[in-house]
Amino acid sequence: MTDFHAAIPKAELHLHIEGTLEPEMMVALAARNRVAIPFASVEEVRAAYRFTDLQSFLDIYYAGAEVLRTEEDFHDLAAAYFDRAAADGVVHAEIFFDPQTHTHRGIPFDTVARGLFAAVEGAQAKHGMTVEIIMSYLRHLDEDDAFATLKLAEPWLDRFVGVGLDSSEVGNPPAKFARVFAASRERGLKLCAHAGEEGPPAYIHEALDVLKVDRIDHGNRAMEDPALVARLARAAMTLTVCPLSNVALRNVDTLADHPIDRMLDAGLRATIHSDDPAYFGGYIAENFRSVAAARNLSRAQVVTLARNSFLGAFLTDATLAGHLATLDTFARAHP
Numbered sequence: 001m002t003d004f005h006a007a008i009p010k011a012e013l014h015l016h017i018e019g020t021l022e023p024e025m026m027v028a029l030a031a032r033n034r035v036a037i038p039f040a041s042v043e044e045v046r047a048a049y050r051f052t053d054l055q056s057f058l059d060i061y062y063a064g065a066e067v068l069r070t071e072e073d074f075h076d077l078a079a080a081y082f083d084r085a086a087a088d089g090v091v092h093a094e095i096f097f098d099p100q101t102h103t104h105r106g107i108p109f110d111t112v113a114r115g116l117f118a119a120v121e122g123a124q125a126k127h128g129m130t131v132e133i134i135m136s137y138l139r140h141l142d143e144d145d146a147f148a149t150l151k152l153a154e155p156w157l158d159r160f161v162g163v164g165l166d167s168s169e170v171g172n173p174p175a176k177f178a179r180v181f182a183a184s185r186e187r188g189l190k191l192c193a194h195a196g197e198e199g200p201p202a203y204i205h206e207a208l209d210v211l212k213v214d215r216i217d218h219g220n221r222a223m224e225d226p227a228l229v230a231r232l233a234r235a236a237m238t239l240t241v242c243p244l245s246n247v248a249l250r251n252v253d254t255l256a257d258h259p260i261d262r263m264l265d266a267g268l269r270a271t272i273h274s275d276d277p278a279y280f281g282g283y284i285a286e287n288f289r290s291v292a293a294a295r296n297l298s299r300a301q302v303v304t305l306a307r308n309s310f311l312g313a314f315l316t317d318a319t320l321a322g323h324l325a326t327l328d329t330f331a332r333a334h335p
């Protein structure tokens with residue numbers, strides 16, 4: 001049965017497509033591509049998903065990506081995600097992929113892009129969902145590597161909506177990528193960066209001041225810096241918050257301690273998303289459902305979160321107005 005949290009129309013803005021690799025697909029693709037993985041069964045894969053911090057997750061996430069080899073693999077991965085997203089009320093998705101995770105293993109950039117865009121076309125036809133793709137630079141690598149990635153992306157640039165910055169945050173501040181973000185902006189791309197997930201509030205300031213981002217991914221640690229909260233609120237900067245990820249990576253102790261409603265109360269344009277749902281225990285509706293239960297969110301607060309997801313999306317004014325009207329109709333029908 002579709003509940004309120006799955007039914008409410010929403011945009012997914014923080015989703016790493018590599019993080020949707022379910023253990024079943026990992027095992028199936030390992031067999032299809034004859035890739036050895038250090039797990040004998042789906043149960044063993046699932047049992048390995050116990051994380052102590054971001055890096056302990058990233059180690060497994062990059063190892064899992066080894067099974068992704070062909071255009072068909074990337075298509076199948078993304079198509080499975082779009083089916084789940086549609087069932088979760090997602091009408092617009094802006095998804096990340098990490099090109100360097102694949103090019104560093106000898107998988108051509110074009111193989112990845114062709115597979116993903118084939119799935120995007122399928123999702124548009126099958127679900128009427130609109131989809132954009134954001135290419136994320138890996139921040140544990142150097143800026144020259146990001147520039148090389150931007151060059152590989154050249155033939156695809158008019159099809160990507162933006163660039164992002166992810167991977168190991170602490171020790172890899174936003175300023176490390178100042179030039180490649182400026183170059184990406186010059187090419188007409190929107191800019192996002194993970195900031196304040198594990199890194200300090202200063203990294204959020206830097207993402208704003210140096211990278212000049214259009215959106216902050218996570219941003220939870222802004223709550224430690226009242227002046228930063230005021231600044232983000234004044235700028236109506238979107239923070240794409242991922243509650244199940246925050247618990248799985250121990251950025252918050254339990255969902256009952258999650259700051260989502262305090263972020264809304266502080267005037268922040270916070271939204272709810274799924275990050276790496278195959279690894280963190282649930283897709284976007286489950287993120288809404290479980291944090292709403294744990295923090296006793298009202299329906300009005302949930303509607304605000306969904307509205308913020310559209311306001312934070314890289315949509316044209318006309319498309320945005322259409323989504324907001326649909327959401328208002330839904331909200332009136334579910335008081």
Ligand code: HPA
Pocket residue numbers: 016019054061166167168169194197245275276
């Ligand atoms: O939550 C995340 N943080 C940083 N990098 C990532 N890459 C995939 N997921 C994440």
Ligand SMILES: [Zn+2]
Pocket residue numbers: 014016166194217275
């Ligand atoms: Zn993320």
